[in-house]
Amino acid sequence: MPLIDYGNGNPAIADDAWTHVADGAALPPDRPATISLERWKAERDGLSGRNLPLGVRLESHERIEEILPDLPRLALIALDFPNLNDGRHFTTARLLRERYRFGGQVRATGQVLRDQIDLMRRCGFDAFELAPGKDGASAAAAFEEISVVYQPAADTRPTAAQRRNRPPEQAVAG
Amino acid sequence: MYAYDALDDRLVRERAAQFRGQVARRISGALSEDEFKPLRLRNGLYLQLHAYMLRVAIPYGLLNADQLRALARIARRYDRGYGHFTTRQNIQFNWIRLEDAPDILEDLAAAGMHAIQTSGNCIRNTTTDQFAGVAADEIEDPRPWAEIIRQWSTLHPEFSFLPRKFKVAISGSPNDRAAIAVHDIGLSMARAPDGGTGFRVWVGGGLGRTPMLAEAIRDFLPGEDLLSYLEAILRVYNAEGRRDNLYKSRIKILVSALGIDRFRELVEAEWALIRDSALRLNEAEISRIRAQFAPPAYEVAEARQFAARRMEDTAFARWSTANLFSHKQPGYAAVTVSLKPAGGIPGDITANQMVALADLADEYSCGEIRVTHRQNLVLAHVRQDRLYDLWRALDSLDLATPNLMRVTDIVACPGLDFCGLATARSIPVAQRLSERLAEIDERHDLGELTINISGCINSCAHHHVGHIGILGLEKAGAESYQVTLGGSSAEDASLGKIIGRGFSADEIVAAIETIILTWLEQRRDGERFLDSLRRTGPAPFREALYGQD
Ligand code: SF4
Numbered sequence: 239m240p241l242i243d244y245g246n247g248n249p250a251i252a253d254d255a256w257t258h259v260a261d262g263a264a265l266p267p268d269r270p271a272t273i274s275l276e277r278w279k280a281e282r283d284g285l286s287g288r289n290l291p292l293g294v295r296l297e298s299h300e301r302i303e304e305i306l307p308d309l310p311r312l313a314l315i316a317l318d319f320p321n322l323n324d325g326r327h328f329t330t331a332r333l334l335r336e337r338y339r340f341g342g343q344v345r346a347t348g349q350v351l352r353d354q355i356d357l358m359r360r361c362g363f364d365a366f367e368l369a370p371g372k373d374g375a376s377a378a379a380a381f382e383e384i385s386v387v388y389q390p391a392a393d394t395r396p397t398a399a400q401r402r403n404r405p406p407e408q409a410v411a412g
Numbered sequence: 413m414y415a416y417d418a419l420d421d422r423l424v425r426e427r428a429a430q431f432r433g434q435v436a437r438r439i440s441g442a443l444s445e446d447e448f449k450p451l452r453l454r455n456g457l458y459l460q461l462h463a464y465m466l467r468v469a470i471p472y473g474l475l476n477a478d479q480l481r482a483l484a485r486i487a488r489r490y491d492r493g494y495g496h497f498t499t500r501q502n503i504q505f506n507w508i509r510l511e512d513a514p515d516i517l518e519d520l521a522a523a524g525m526h527a528i529q530t531s532g533n534c535i536r537n538t539t540t541d542q543f544a545g546v547a548a549d550e551i552e553d554p555r556p557w558a559e560i561i562r563q564w565s566t567l568h569p570e571f572s573f574l575p576r577k578f579k580v581a582i583s584g585s586p587n588d589r590a591a592i593a594v595h596d597i598g599l600s601m602a603r604a605p606d607g608g609t610g611f612r613v614w615v616g617g618g619l620g621r622t623p624m625l626a627e628a629i630r631d632f633l634p635g636e637d638l639l640s641y642l643e644a645i646l647r648v649y650n651a652e653g654r655r656d657n658l659y660k661s662r663i664k665i666l667v668s669a670l671g672i673d674r675f676r677e678l679v680e681a682e683w684a685l686i687r688d689s690a691l692r693l694n695e696a697e698i699s700r701i702r703a704q705f706a707p708p709a710y711e712v713a714e715a716r717q718f719a720a721r722r723m724e725d726t727a728f729a730r731w732s733t734a735n736l737f738s739h740k741q742p743g744y745a746a747v748t749v750s751l752k753p754a755g756g757i758p759g760d761i762t763a764n765q766m767v768a769l770a771d772l773a774d775e776y777s778c779g780e781i782r783v784t785h786r787q788n789l790v791l792a793h794v795r796q797d798r799l800y801d802l803w804r805a806l807d808s809l810d811l812a813t814p815n816l817m818r819v820t821d822i823v824a825c826p827g828l829d830f831c832g833l834a835t836a837r838s839i840p841v842a843q844r845l846s847e848r849l850a851e852i853d854e855r856h857d858l859g860e861l862t863i864n865i866s867g868c869i870n871s872c873a874h875h876h877v878g879h880i881g882i883l884g885l886e887k888a889g890a891e892s893y894q895v896t897l898g899g900s901s902a903e904d905a906s907l908g909k910i911i912g913r914g915f916s917a918d919e920i921v922a923a924i925e926t927i928i929l930t931w932l933e934q935r936r937d938g939e940r941f942l943d944s945l946r947r948t949g950p951a952p953f954r955e956a957l958y959g960q961d
Contacts, residue, residue, distance in 0.1 A: 322450050323533060325573025329650050332570055337685065353434060353451050360569035383430040386423040388563040389639075390690035391570065397690070398419045398563065399697045 240374030242366040244359055245343065249378040254367075256293065256314065258347075272316050275300050282308060295347070298324045302334055309340050317363070319348040328361045335362030335392040352377035356384065362392030413474050413780060414559050414704045416524045423566070424521040427528060431455050432514035439511070454534060454572070456527030457513055460830050464508040466516060467530040472540040472558040472582075473501030473783040477770040480781050482523035484766035490516055495766070497751060497759040499823060499874055500579070501539050501783040502530055506830050534572050535565035535646070538580045541589040542748075542784040545705060546792050548740040551601040552609045554584035556702040557638065560693065564639050571646045575653035575661040578646070579618075582611075591785060591901035593617045593625045594877060596663045597645060602632055610634045615645060615675070616667030619871035623907050624664045627672040629679065635698070640691040644683035648675070708778040713743030713795040721800040728803050731814035736799075743796055747777070749789040749806060750813040750821065754850040755843050758824040759787030768809050776802045786823050786862075788816065819853050819861045819928070820846040823874065827867025827884060828891075834867035836884025836891035837917070841865055844921050852925070856932055861941040863924070864899075877901035879942045880924065881908045893920040897927070897953060898945050911950055912958050923957060930956040 243252035259271045265288070272293035273281070285292060293314030296302065302315070315334060317327035327346070334340040345365040346358050355366045359381060368374055387395050396404075416424070431451070438448040452458075456467040468483065475483075483503060487495050490512045491505040498504055508516070520526055529536055538558045545553040561580060565571070571578070581595040592598025598614035611633045617626030633641050645663075652670075654660045667675045722729040737746040749769065751759050761769075769789065773781045776798055777791035784790060794802055806812040815821045822845060825831065827838030842865050852858065864878030868885075875881030881896035893915045896908030915923045930953055934944050945953075 322447065323573055324655055325533075325571070326651055326655075328570045328573065329647055351447055353447075354573075357567070357569040357572055383433075384423065384426050384567065386419045386426070388423075388566050389568055398423075399694070400690075401419060402417065402700065403694065403696045 239370055240368045240372060240377070242355065242368065242374055242378055244364045244366070244381070249381055251374045251378070252365075256291075258295065258316070270313065272314060275304065278305065278308070282311075286311075293343070293345075296327070296330065298326050302330050302338070306338060309334075309338060312340075312342060314343040314345060314365075315340065316345045316347050316367075319346060319350060319354075321349050322351070322354075328357065331358065331361040331363050332392050352380045356380050360387065360391040360393045360395075413476060414471075414555075414701065420563075421521070421524070424524075424526045424528075425518070427455075427526060427567075428514060428517035428521045431517055435510060435514050450532060450573075452513075453532035454529055455513070455517065456530035457508070457510070458531060458832075460506065460826075460832050461828075462830070463506065464510055464513065465830065466505045466508045466513060466527060467498070468503050468505070468520060468525060468527050469530050469537050470502050470525075470783050471562045472538055472544070472555055473542055473785070474555065475781045475783070477773045477779040477781065479523050479525055480766050480770040480773070482519060482525065484763040484770070486516055486519060487763040487766065493764075494760055494762045496757075496826065497761065497783050497787045497789070499785050499787060499825070499872060500530075500537055501542075501785055502537055503783070504826070506826070528566055531577070532572075533574045533576050533578075535568060535574075535578045535580065538562055538565070538582060539590060539595075539785055540582045541584055542782045542790045543589060543737055543746055543792065544584050545707065546737070546739050546741075546746050547585055547587075547589075548738065549587050550584035551586070551603055552584055553702075553705055554582045554590075554599075554601055555705050556698065557599070557601075557611075557635070558582050559701050559705075560638065560698070561642070564642070571650060574646070574650055575655050576658070576663075578649070578663065580642070586903065588901075588903040588905070591874070591877065591905075593905040594619055594623075594874065594901060595626065597642065598626045599638075604632060604634065608634060611638065613641065616664040616672070618662050618664045619874055619876050620662070621659050621869050622665065623871070623876040624668065625905055625907065626664075627667065629672065629676050636693045636695075637687055639693060640687045640689060641679075641683055643686060643691060644679045647682055648678045652678070707741070708780075708793055710741045710744060710793070711795065714797045715743055716797075718796040718799055725800070727807075727814075728800060731803055731807075731812055732799060734814040734818060735812075735816045737790075739793070741793075745794055745796055745799060746790055746792045747794050747799070747802065747806075748784070748816045749791060749811050750815055751788050751811070752815055752821050752846065753810055753813045754820060755847045757839050758822050758842050758846075761789075765809055765811060768805075769811065772802065772805055786817075786821060788821070815850075815853075817860045817862060819849045819858050819863060822846055822863045822865060823878065824865040825867050825872040827865075831867060833870055834884070835869075835886040836867050836893065838865040838867040838873065838882075838884055841882065841884070841893065841917070841920055845924060848921055848925060849928070852928060858928065859938065859940055861928075874901065875899070876907045877905065878908065879940075879945075880927065882920065882924075885914060887914065891917045893917070893923075895920075895923065895927070897950055898942065900942060909950065912954055926956050927953050 270291035291313035295316040437443045582599040583590040599611040613630040614626035782790040824842040828834035864875040865882040866873040866875040877899040883894045899908030
């Protein structure tokens, strides 16, 4: 599955260092791993000895609020999009970044398509596991398509209103 | 009116280019139809029964003359020479080819227009009172606020995949001409004790399968907090709204399931956390936008000539009684251009009429045209001493039917002639009704009486709030029309009630005629239909329609 990593402020096709581990399967001894929210809640105490990065996967109906105190222990939150219509995790990502100040990776998984990833990035996602069969290199161009944003979000892009009302010496033409 | 600056302009051009790429990927097969559908919907492109339909956004129903000319060019070049105005103050073209859609979006962008979010499960075009900025009863012109909402909601990254579509309406006046009670969010301008402007906020209205009137969620919201409050409502809805059942996914269902008090608690708790953020509107930006809605330079107009013409010409007198709205500027009037000639298709307009009307707008009304949610157009700033000339020009274009808010001013959706969701035709019913009822109105002066016809339960023509509502259903393979009485979308908003069993396509015109004739027997001195009905109840109508059965 192609992974686009936007962690450094530039989209790059990356090799995935992470393994998504199914419930009941053993965690790899040498690689960072993600587990489901349910498993995390059941095993979090037992996992305190592990010194490889850990991540948690949330399905679209699951709430990040369930594990807020655990966020400092987690290096990655994977938010799943089961289909093209379920937009709940756009909100989850913004809350993670803007309200809970999560600094690890926020990764979109599932039905992740080129034409949604720029909106996802604005909400705070910084890694995108594209749906199977999708071309990562051409998808990265999606981040360049729209250069004007009207509303504040989890990214740091100045909004149109902020650009318009800047002091004159900073104003950019257009 | 609002003119795009370089940023607005860049965004719509980039959006058109983006869609060109998406269409190319669809045509090459890189995108499946399932993947493409949400993208085309968010650019206004529907697949209908015979072709693609493109719905162009007309933010809060406001157009300048050049934009109307651009729409005429699109109608000629890419469609069959006409367009259809909708109850959401937008325009639809019914015969579009997918390959042409990117060029059309580019042409729109060049005219400062777009089709962004005119469909799909996202925030739709914000609608308002067609007499905004003109009406003497308004607290403040709502259009700057509608433009602020337009910008905030455009390509909103968090709210582009909501459980369902989301509609906001805003009224500047306590006399609601924007039907705010039947919108997901309704905003009514209000004044704070200290004189500042803000809004009374309503939530959870909507029609469709489960019609509901909105409930008040906040008595006063300061203007500067508008966007954070909207964002709080949308965030609660995005997280909590149902996604398992299409018919239960609108915010009205969430509000009624939680109860307005619990819903309010959730919204207020969220709002407390985001109120003090970059969403707070700053005075500079509000003023920048407000300045663009400043009233035009009015002239001193003479009223005497108007009165004299009314005496001389009864046809003109009749039209000016029906189709004028009083303007806050003395000597001016706002003119409603009826798109409802007897026997015509409600809301349809030809390219030739568009061009001619654009010229008339330039000549008589500061180059501005408005679309109403009853599918008519408005020239909002006409000198009274020029009304007679304007009326003659409109009459020669077949645009001077004197029937605003009267029985032939029928609101109808495209129905089974075009729409893939329809269960019955609505256009031919509207045409037959308007021909028949024009005569009765002529004889009896029926006054204000609205008829709305939807071709399926989605209720695009808002039949629940027509004084008489008609809903086209399908029963055992045949069209069956259900009639509701007593709806209203004005400040006395109410939902119509079903009168009894439905009528076939052959019976429906006679049934409506029976209702009207029955009312005439009950009517007390010039009463409106709605007021008589509220007084007598439905019994006389039921008896006339169904006898004792
Ligand atoms: S009410 Fe039904 S038939 Fe009419 S336009 Fe809406 S979806 Fe189509």
